[in-house]
Amino acid sequence: MPHVLGSAIGTSFQTWLRRHVRNRGEVPKFPETESEIAAHKQAVRSIIEKAAGPTPEYDPLIPEIHQVHQRDGYRIEAVSFPTFGGLRMTATAYVPEADEPVPGILAVHGHSAHGRRDAKNQQRCIALAKSGYFVLAVDAIGNGERSIELPGYYHGGNEAAAMLLTGYSVFGIQLHENYRACDYLISRPEVDASRLGISGASGGGNQSFYSGAWDDRFSAVIPVCSTGAYRKMIGTHNCMCETPFGVAGSLEQYDIMAAIAPRALLVISARVDNFSFRFEDAESTMKKAARVWELLGCPEKVAFESLPVEHGYPPAARELALGWFNRWLKGAPDSDPTAEPAVLIEDYATISCYPSADSSQVLTLPELFVKKREEVMPKNPEPRMEQVRELFGTPSVKELDMEPxxxxxxxxxxxxxxxxxxxxxxxxxxxxxxxxxxxxxxxxxxxxxxxxxxxxxxxxxxxxxxxxxxxxxxxxxxxxxxxxxxxxxxxxxxxxxxxxxxxxxxxxxxxxxxxxxxxxxxxxxxxxxxxxxxxxxxxxxxxxxxxxxxxxxxxxxxxxxxxxxxxxxxxxxxxxxxxxxxxxxxxxxxxxxxxxxxxxxxxxxxxxxxxxxxxxxxxxxxxxxxxxxxxxxxxxxxxxxxxxxxxxxxxxxxxxxxxxxxxxx
CATH class of the missing domain: 3.40.50.1820 (Alpha/Beta hydrolase fold, catalytic domain)
Structure with a gap:
């Protein structure tokens, strides 16, 4: 069948959508003076909270250490702990040998098949541990040992969409679970709770900057290959875990980044990446966000780097991250890139909480969906028309011109x-x-x-x-x-x-x-x-x-x-x-x-x-x-x-x- 206008119509719809970025609802004023920063940060946090849902009642923090392995200069612990609503986070703790509490890093991952156990995730975690950091690497909901199918399964498909039916979202679950992971991190006696960082690439980078804006306990935040601009993300393909409801209607990404100030923020981009994470957009975003650090008198605590690499968390990015953490969590005189030590990648079974399991041993996304479905559905549903209008965003009738x-x-x-x-x-x-x-x-x-x-x-x-x-x-x-x-x-x-x-x-x-x-x-x-x-x-x-x-x-x-x-x-x-x-x-x-x-x-x-x-x-x-x-x-x-x-x-x-x-x- 012949097209009427071809791809031009899809482009026009994309343009229509992008005009709504930071143009719907209550749009906060970006700070121009130091006195405006607190109100802006509170507005950003309120918008994130609305997208994520209210803070849940966390389950008692009763962790279980499943196995321990000693290595040269550090040990590995496979650990799990409850978060909320019956969910249990599977994780690996990399514990350096030290005589006093050390900085702690929450390592969040992107869309790798094996979550925290992926070899590339292990690489950066072990290198950080050998550099004197306590690292907690966690499996996001629906990933790694929490997958529907082991050893890994994509969590952004129909399972993520089903959660939306209940009013919950993978984005909200990740945000609240990362908060609980930070609770576990500071509960460890080996960790200095005043020196915490968070970092990840791709979807893990999104988790890093959203959690960084949400949780003030992180002193240093490093999102990698995850930053751009909402106006360019609109109309491209990303995961639902990177899609907080309504956030782009009220904010741009520079608002999120600015809410991290005055804490230390390093954004790293790849020069070869997908359209959502263009380094040019990330650079523009960070240029505007950096004004807040300037207003606060600490411009040295924010930085942007673009590397001639592809999407991921490559060695050059890991060296930048190690230098940044060394400066802001260890007091090093500068944040110059630091070569990481050689590491030995572990077999999955060594760092698994349930190494012999052929299916997930913790609550999965579909099981959570069933649980929430029963919780939220009215016992005798009698929906009203005004509820349906609200459900669909109050559809409006518009006058249409017609052109043959x-x-x-x-x-x-x-x-x-x-x-x-x-x-x-x-x-x-x-x-x-x-x-x-x-x-x-x-x-x-x-x-x-x-x-x-x-x-x-x-x-x-x-x-x-x-x-x-x-x-x-x-x-x-x-x-x-x-x-x-x-x-x-x-x-x-x-x-x-x-x-x-x-x-x-x-x-x-x-x-x-x-x-x-x-x-x-x-x-x-x-x-x-x-x-x-x-x-x-x-x-x-x-x-x-x-x-x-x-x-x-x-x-x-x-x-x-x-x-x-x-x-x-x-x-x-x-x-x-x-x-x-x-x-x-x-x-x-x-x-x-x-x-x-x-x-x-x-x-x-x-x-x-x-x-x-x-x-x-x-x-x-x-x-x-x-x-x-x-x-x-x-x-x-x-x-x-x-x-x-x-x-x-x-x-x-x-x-x-x-x-x-x-x-x-």
Missing amino acids: ITRLPGPVAGSIGTSYLFHTDDGIIIPSITYWPDYSHTADSALLMVGSSKDDLMKSPLVRQGLLAGKSVWLVDLPGLGESRLPGEISEHIERILNIRGHISAFRACHLLGLSLGGLWIGAAQSLLARLSETAKQVSLAAFAGPATVFLAGAGLLEGFERVMVFNPLASYRLGERFFNLHYESFIPGILKIGDIPEVAALAAPNPLTVTAPLGHDGTPLSVSEAADVFRPVIKRYEALGRRQAFHLVGEAEANSLLLTELIS
């Missing part, structure tokens, strides 16, 4: 096509391929179709059925989909590697800004309805792929459609503890706090609603009897309103014949 672009041949004899652009005053562009049943270019009824792309929609028999029934058929790419796909959206190759599907970069960009991607889609659908209704007396909506679940859950907000039809939506978030083969946008943040999909979808009554071949947690269609059981709340509400005939629950086998009948009628 070109004529196209129709898929049915006698039909004709036209490509259109819909656009709003604030820069949203929605491309459409429209087919008319005849050359009059008019029809009393219209069928609006949305899905992953116009190309996919064209494969649906609904296109032909609609035209034969005398309807105009509008194939539309909503923001972030099809032609509107962000330039930095993940590829199918990466989807296969990470076992995820959908439009993750669009979902993540909206989440980072405090927007709802689903809310944008609902608002766009209502805006399109308003425009199509100028010439069509009746407009039906058919949603496929990721939008199907969004429009099912948000069906109560879709007013004025002749009928809303959703195909292969996720039926429920309660049918399993893990999710497979589902679009990322099917996970609606916070929904379980008001109810499951059927309870929320029931608010569509009494308006006509058809649900076709809904999916279970594994991405396969439910049987008719299973679906009827899951959608009992919807059926009951339609019955209570005397409109049972307006709700159709259709099995996979019956879909085509029933839909044809509906369209003709």
